[in-house]
Amino acid sequence: MENERIDLATLRPLAGTVEAAPDGLAVTPGPGGIFCLAFDKASGGARWLPERFLTVDMNVDMDRMPVMHIDFVEKAQAGERILSIRYFIIPTRRVKMTVQFSELDSHRFFLPTYPGTLKGHVEGEPTHIDRIDEIRLRIRENDSCRKFALYGIELSDALPDMRIVGAPLVDEMGQRLGYEWPGKMRSVAEMTAYLRSELASARAEAAAGAGYPEGWSRYGGWLKRNFGATGFFRTHHDGSRWWLVDPDGYAFYSNGVCYASRMGVHGFVDRMEEMFAWLPDKDDQTWKDCWTEASEIPEFAKRNGRESGVGRRMFNFPRANMIRAFGPEGWWDAWVDINAARMRRWGVNTIGVGVNNYVDERAADFLAKAKIPFVVTLKEFPLTAPCIYRDLPDVFSPAYASGAARFAREQLGPYVGNPYLIGYFITNEPEWLFQASVNPAERVLAYDGALHSKEALIAFLRKRHGGSIASLNAAWGTALADFDDLRKPLPGADRLSADSAADLEAFRDVL
Numbered sequence: 001m002e003n004e005r006i007d008l009a010t011l012r013p014l015a016g017t018v019e020a021a022p023d024g025l026a027v028t029p030g031p032g033g034i035f036c037l038a039f040d041k042a043s044g045g046a047r048w049l050p051e052r053f054l055t056v057d058m059n060v061d062m063d064r065m066p067v068m069h070i071d072f073v074e075k076a077q078a079g080e081r082i083l084s085i086r087y088f089i090i091p092t093r094r095v096k097m098t099v100q101f102s103e104l105d106s107h108r109f110f111l112p113t114y115p116g117t118l119k120g121h122v123e124g125e126p127t128h129i130d131r132i133d134e135i136r137l138r139i140r141e142n143d144s145c146r147k148f149a150l151y152g153i154e155l156s157d158a159l160p161d162m163r164i165v166g167a168p169l170v171d172e173m174g175q176r177l178g179y180e181w182p183g184k185m186r187s188v189a190e191m192t193a194y195l196r197s198e199l200a201s202a203r204a205e206a207a208a209g210a211g212y213p214e215g216w217s218r219y220g221g222w223l224k225r226n227f228g229a230t231g232f233f234r235t236h237h238d239g240s241r242w243w244l245v246d247p248d249g250y251a252f253y254s255n256g257v258c259y260a261s262r263m264g265v266h267g268f269v270d271r272m273e274e275m276f277a278w279l280p281d282k283d284d285q286t287w288k289d290c291w292t293e294a295s296e297i298p299e300f301a302k303r304n305g306r307e308s309g310v311g312r313r314m315f316n317f318p319r320a321n322m323i324r325a326f327g328p329e330g331w332w333d334a335w336v337d338i339n340a341a342r343m344r345r346w347g348v349n350t351i352g353v354g355v356n357n358y359v360d361e362r363a364a365d366f367l368a369k370a371k372i373p374f375v376v377t378l379k380e381f382p383l384t385a386p387c388i389y390r391d392l393p394d395v396f397s398p399a400y401a402s403g404a405a406r407f408a409r410e411q412l413g414p415y416v417g418n419p420y421l422i423g424y425f426i427t428n429e430p431e432w433l434f435q436a437s438v439n440p441a442e443r444v445l446a447y448d449g450a451l452h453s454k455e456a457l458i459a460f461l462r463k464r465h466g467g468s469i470a471s472l473n474a475a476w477g478t479a480l481a482d483f484d485d486l487r488k489p490l491p492g493a494d495r496l497s498a499d500s501a502a503d504l505e506a507f508r509d510v511l
Contacts, residue, residue: 004047006153011037014136016148024057024151033062033144038136039153047155048101048129055098055160056137057151062091063179065118067140070097072104072124075133083124086140087117090275093166094151098159101129106438108390109431110303113294115162115271125438163271172278174317188324195325199334202341212344219373219420220349221250233373233422246373247419254422256350256375260343261366263335264318266292270311279315286328289360290316296359298379299428302391332362340370353377353425364414373420378411381427388453388511389443392432395511396452439494440511441504446491453511458486460507475499 008025011018016035017028029035041048060066065088074081083106085099095116103111104127111120137153139145154160171177173185185191212220227236229249236243246252259265269279280287294300294309301309322331343351351374355363367374382403384393393400407426415421432440444454462483465471469482476496480486494504 003157004155006039006155008150008153011039011137011150014038015138021149024149027148027150029139029145029148032142033146034139034141035145035148036136036138037150038134040134041132048132050102050104050129051100051157053098053100053156053159054135055096055154055156057094057096057154059094059149059151060089060091060139061146061148062144064091064143065089066091066143066145068097069136069138069140070099071136071138072127072129072132073134073136074127074131081125081127083122083127085111085120085122087111087120089117090164090169090272093164093169093275094149095164096160096162098162100159104129104132106390106435108303109434112304112308113268113300114159115268116164117162118268121434123435125435165274167274168277169275170277170317173321177277191321192325195322195334195338198338198342199326202337205341205345206337210341210344212349213347216347216349217246217248217250219246219248219250219252220255220344220347221246221248221252223250225251227251232419244422252349252373254350254373255348256352257343257348258352259354260339260348260351260372261355261363261370261374262361263322263332264316266297266314266316268294268312269315270294270313276315280320282313286323287320289323289328289331290319292316292360298359302380303431336366336369340372343370343372349373350375350422353428367418367420371420373422375422375424376415377425377428378407380407380411382407386447386449386451388432388447388451389438389440390432390435391430392440392443392511394451394453396456398452439504439508441507442492442494444507444511445486445493445504446489448489450487454487456510457507458483460510461486461503464503464506475503 011025013027014036016030018037019026027035027037054070056070060068067086068089070085072083072085083104085103087097089095089097093116097117098114099111103122106122106124106126109122111122113120139148169177173188173191175184185194211218215223217223226249227238227243227245229247231247233247233252234245236245244252244254269276273279280290282291292314294304294312294314295306297309297314319331322335325331326334349372351367351370351372353375355367355374355376382393382400383391384397384400384403387393412424441457444451444457447454461472465475469480472478473480476493476499478496494501
């Protein structure tokens with residue numbers, strides 16, 4: 001089946017002005033650099049199916065990373081309902097932003113990452129392409145776009161070619177080309193000299209016994225207030241307020257940096273190779289610690305499935321710079337010494353969320369050597385098949401109970417007795433919580449199939465209404481024959497009445 005192109009002449013500017021260009025449309029943003037273009041779904045191709053893709057071919061001219069939205073609009077009597085797909089995209093280059101219509105059911109928050117389109121999100125309550133009346137293309141407010149080129153909008157049965165072609169945007173040290181800022185390195189030699197100077201200072205401070213600023217305990221606590229040593233972090237209430245207390249008993253104010261145990265961030269280069277002025281051969285062993293693929297990043301695998309990251313190459317420029325300065329065998333020890341000394345010198349006394357987030361970051365070795373208090377993010381939170389909504393498990397299922405016990409034992413076991421552990425996150429950025437307008441209890445009733453949590457909800461409602469289905473019907477405005485009817489899909493139950501909303505809000509807290 002041939003791809004179906006949207007006639008660009010049918011687009012209406014809701015913000016900004018539009019004029020025809022030889023290769024599409026030229027858009028001049030309005031005040032604040034804002035533009036918004038709309039078209040009726042009926043004006044596009046005839047086959048609007050959940051498995052199909054909508055792709056926007058464009059170039060956004062601005063200095064920083066723009067955020068582009070595709071809004072899917074239902075025009076109901078009660079007013080518009082909008083589900084928005086948004087992506088951070090690469091500026092000043094021709095890129096494609098694509099979305100599969102199946103994402104409109106809002107089954108996840110984080111969207112697949114493609115070349116040219118970086119982190120992507122879904123915002124809005126579940127809908128379906130059949131219910132959509134209008135589609136809008138807009139830039140996030142305050143992004144201050146100079147101009148916008150639209151080359152085409154297309155419907156297709158398969159994911160299009162997403163490769164980016166053009167002049168490099170990134171130099172050999174991982175810095176953006178064509179822009180200036182204080183501290184930008186002018187050469188590899190300058191960068192290498194700077195890092196070696198940092199290491200010399202860090203090791204000299206360590207040899208002299210330097211640690212946190214004067215008046216701080218060895219854990220980064222406040223020496224003027226002590227509540228008694230216990231050998232571990234704890235909380236304490238002094239009669240008027242709560243305190244966090246370090247292992248030596250000193251009052252502790254946590255001043256943390258996220259991902260401080262991660263040596264640089266791996267960024268995608270897959271099908272974007274021309275954007276980089278330098279990339280080494282992936283088989284060159286000098287740079288082996290710099291290369292990985294998305295399947296090896298736990299956060300990516302959690303959100304996209306490990307198999308979707310196989311072959312998606314990623315490169316880590318900060319590691320490459322450390323290797324240039326200290327060699328492939330010495331870079332890691334040098335980085336730990338520099339990093340730990342900087343944090344103590346700057347008064348950073350906590351390594352925040354993201355510890356142990358990468359497979360290859362050697363978190364345990366780093367923590368043992370750095371000796372800075374930390375919180376840890378536990379990987380591979382136990383999910384169930386199916387989940388209730390996005391990544392919220394069927395929390396009443398036996399599989400969740402056994403998975404949670406195993407998860408706690410295996411993930412926390414290595415930290416037992418570690419005095420530097422402040423606490424832990426059981427997971428990071430749960431996707432179900434990003435859509436706060438969706439009540440998971442409503443999703444339980446909307447689910448077409450068996451859930452242990454649905455049985456628990458039915459029991460909860462039966463008790464809450466004194467075992468009387470007539471009571472529930474009167475409160476909700478329904479005509480159910482009995483409580484067993486709740487096993488059938490009932491979407492939107494939290495909008496039936498104020499009482500239904502209150503009932504399901506109460507069970508949301510139980511979940």
